[in-house]
Amino acid sequence: MNLSAVSSKSTLNQQLKEFWFYFSVSKTAVAGLVFLVLVVFVALFADVISPHEPAEQYRQFAKLPPAWKEGGQMQFFLGTDYAGRDMLSRIIHGSRLSLLAGAIVVVLSLSVGVFLGLVAGYRGGWLETIIMRVMDTIMAVPGLLLALVMVAILGPGLLNAMVAIAITYTPYFVRLTRASTLSELNRDYVTASKMTGASSTRLMFVSILPNCMAPVIVQGTLSFSTAILDTAALGFLGMGAQAPTPEWGTLIAENRDLILNAPWTVTFPGIAILLAVLAINLVGDGLRDALDPKLKRS
Amino acid sequence: MFRFLINRLMLLVPVFIGVTVVAFGFIRVLPGDPVEVLAGERGVSAEKRVEILANLGLDKPIWQQYFSYLSDVLHGDLGVSVKTNRPVVEEFFELFPATAELAICAIIFAIIIGVPAGIIAALKRGSKIDQGIMGISLVGYSMPIFWWGLLLIILFSNTLNLTPVSGRLSFLFDVDPVTGFMLIDTLLSDEKGSFLNALHHLVLPTVVLGTIPLAVIARQTRSAMLEVLNEDYVRTARAKGLSTFRVVTIHALRNAMITVVTVIGLMVAILLAGAILTETIFGWPGIGKWIIFSIFARDYYAVQGGLLLIALTIMTVNLIVDLLYGFINPRILHKKDKS
Numbered sequence: 001m002n003l004s005a006v007s008s009k010s011t012l013n014q015q016l017k018e019f020w021f022y023f024s025v026s027k028t029a030v031a032g033l034v035f036l037v038l039v040v041f042v043a044l045f046a047d048v049i050s051p052h053e054p055a056e057q058y059r060q061f062a063k064l065p066p067a068w069k070e071g072g073q074m075q076f077f078l079g080t081d082y083a084g085r086d087m088l089s090r091i092i093h094g095s096r097l098s099l100l101a102g103a104i105v106v107v108l109s110l111s112v113g114v115f116l117g118l119v120a121g122y123r124g125g126w127l128e129t130i131i132m133r134v135m136d137t138i139m140a141v142p143g144l145l146l147a148l149v150m151v152a153i154l155g156p157g158l159l160n161a162m163v164a165i166a167i168t169y170t171p172y173f174v175r176l177t178r179a180s181t182l183s184e185l186n187r188d189y190v191t192a193s194k195m196t197g198a199s200s201t202r203l204m205f206v207s208i209l210p211n212c213m214a215p216v217i218v219q220g221t222l223s224f225s226t227a228i229l230d231t232a233a234l235g236f237l238g239m240g241a242q243a244p245t246p247e248w249g250t251l252i253a254e255n256r257d258l259i260l261n262a263p264w265t266v267t268f269p270g271i272a273i274l275l276a277v278l279a280i281n282l283v284g285d286g287l288r289d290a291l292d293p294k295l296k297r298s
Numbered sequence: 299m300f301r302f303l304i305n306r307l308m309l310l311v312p313v314f315i316g317v318t319v320v321a322f323g324f325i326r327v328l329p330g331d332p333v334e335v336l337a338g339e340r341g342v343s344a345e346k347r348v349e350i351l352a353n354l355g356l357d358k359p360i361w362q363q364y365f366s367y368l369s370d371v372l373h374g375d376l377g378v379s380v381k382t383n384r385p386v387v388e389e390f391f392e393l394f395p396a397t398a399e400l401a402i403c404a405i406i407f408a409i410i411i412g413v414p415a416g417i418i419a420a421l422k423r424g425s426k427i428d429q430g431i432m433g434i435s436l437v438g439y440s441m442p443i444f445w446w447g448l449l450l451i452i453l454f455s456n457t458l459n460l461t462p463v464s465g466r467l468s469f470l471f472d473v474d475p476v477t478g479f480m481l482i483d484t485l486l487s488d489e490k491g492s493f494l495n496a497l498h499h500l501v502l503p504t505v506v507l508g509t510i511p512l513a514v515i516a517r518q519t520r521s522a523m524l525e526v527l528n529e530d531y532v533r534t535a536r537a538k539g540l541s542t543f544r545v546v547t548i549h550a551l552r553n554a555m556i557t558v559v560t561v562i563g564l565m566v567a568i569l570l571a572g573a574i575l576t577e578t579i580f581g582w583p584g585i586g587k588w589i590i591f592s593i594f595a596r597d598y599y600a601v602q603g604g605l606l607l608i609a610l611t612i613m614t615v616n617l618i619v620d621l622l623y624g625f626i627n628p629r630i631l632h633k634k635d636k637s
Contacts, residue, residue: 137316270445
C-alpha cells in the first residue's frame, strides 16, 4: 500500500474542508457560486432549455415586448428582436459563448503567464529581463485597445478576440507567479528538494508551483469576469463574435438601433452580462478572503 | 527627489522601446502587401513596384527600417493619416482635449463619491450601510459600461428628456476652441447658455466612464481606511480626545490616501480603454472614437500613431502619479534614494 498517496489524499481533503470553511463564511460568495453553477448548467443544456432555436425568425412576431407587458406573448417570454427571434433563447445560447470565451481566455493567459513567470523567477538573468520587459510593454497599452489592434491584424471573430484578450491578461499572471516564485525560492523545502537531487523542472513544477497558486487562482477568477466583459465589449464594437452569433455583446450591438422602440432587446442581454460577471466577482472575493492568509479572519 | 525622478525615467526607457517595436511591428504584420494597397485595384508593374518600395524605404533590411521609424518618432513625425491626409500627431492633439476633459471629469466624479463612500463604509464596518455601499460598488465594478451607457440614454435622454444623446455641444452654439476643453471654452465665450449646454452633454458620459473607477476607489478607500484605523497612532489620537471627524480627516485619511493615489494612477489605463466604449456610445469626438474609426477605416498609420501616443500618455501620467506618491509618502523617497 502506498502510504504517501493516502496521506496526501487525506491532506487534500482536509485542505478542501478548511477552504470551504473559510469560503462559506461569506454568504454572498456562496450565493454567487450557486448562481454561477446555475449559469453553467444553462449553458451546458442550452439546446434542451431554450424554448426556440436562437436563429429561428418568427417574422410575424417581430419586436414583440416581454410577456408581462401589453402585447407580449408567453411563448416569447423576454420578447423578440427586429427579425422575430426569441430573445430568451438567444440569451441562453449566448451564455455558452460568453462563458466559454471567458474560460478559454483565462486558461490561455493563466497557463502561458504562470509558465513564463515561473521561468523568469527561477532562471533569472537575461531571460527574466526579456520576459519582464515584454510584459511591461504589453501593460503599457490599455488592454481593450491592444486587443482591438490585434483583432484588426488577425481579423474580427470570436476566436481571434479571445486570443487577443488572453495576450493582454498574460502579464498579470507572469508578475504574480514571478513574485511568488522569488519568495519561495530560498525556502528550506526548496533547498532540501534541491539537495536530494531534484531536477530544475521538478523543482519548478512540483516543489514551487503549488505554493504559488493561491494568488494565481484569485487572479484567474477575477480575469474570468473581466474576460467576459471584454469579449462582450469587442463584440459590441463589431470586432468580436459576428452577428448573427448570439454572443451577449453582439446581441446588444445588433439591437442598438432599437433602443427607442424595443428597449428590451438591449436591456436583457446586458442584465445577463451584469449578473454573470457579478456572480463571478462575488466568488472571486470569497476565494480571495478564503485563500489569502493575510486577510483571514482571526 | 531629483534622483528619484531620474530612476523612474530610466525605468521607462525599455518600455518606450518596447512600445515602438509593437507599433512598428503592427504595420509590418498586417495581412496584405503595402504596395498593392497603395496601388489600388489597377495593380502595379514590377519596375514601379521596386520604385515604390524604395520610396517607402521598404527595400532596406528590417532593422534599418525600425531605426528610421524610431528616428521619425523621436522627431515627432508619426506619419500621415490615409483618410484625412493630415499628420497623425496633429489629429491626435486636436482630439485629445475632448478625451482628457471627459476622463478628468470622470475621475473627479469617481473620487468625490468614491472616497467618502469608502470612508463611511469603513467607519460603519459590518453595518447595513457598509453592506449597501460595498454591494453597489461590486455591481458598478461588474458593469458592462457600453450597456450602462445605452441604459442611461434610454432613461435620461429618451424617457425623461433631460440630457442630449450625443456630442459635446449643441449646434446652436458657436464657440471658439481656445483650450479644447469645452467647459472652459464655453465660459470664455459670450454665447449665453453654452456652458450649461456643454455641462448637459458631459453628464452621462462622465457617469458612464466614472462608474468602474468609482467602484474601485470606494472599495480601495474602505480597505485602506480599515487598515489605518487599526493603527496605534489613530488610537492615540482618539485617546487624546480628538473628535472622530478630526481623527478621520487629519490622521487616518492622509495615510489612507497613499493607497488611493496609487489606485487613481492605475485608473488611467482603465479610463482610456473605457473612453473607447464611452465615446463610441455618446458620439464624443475624442481619441477613443477616432481610434475605433481608424481601425474600421483601415487607416493604419493613425492606429499606429494613436497606439504609441496613448501608451506615452499613460506612461507620463503614471510618472506624475509616482512623483505625487513620493510627495504624499516621503518614506518612499528615502528608501529609493538609499538603495
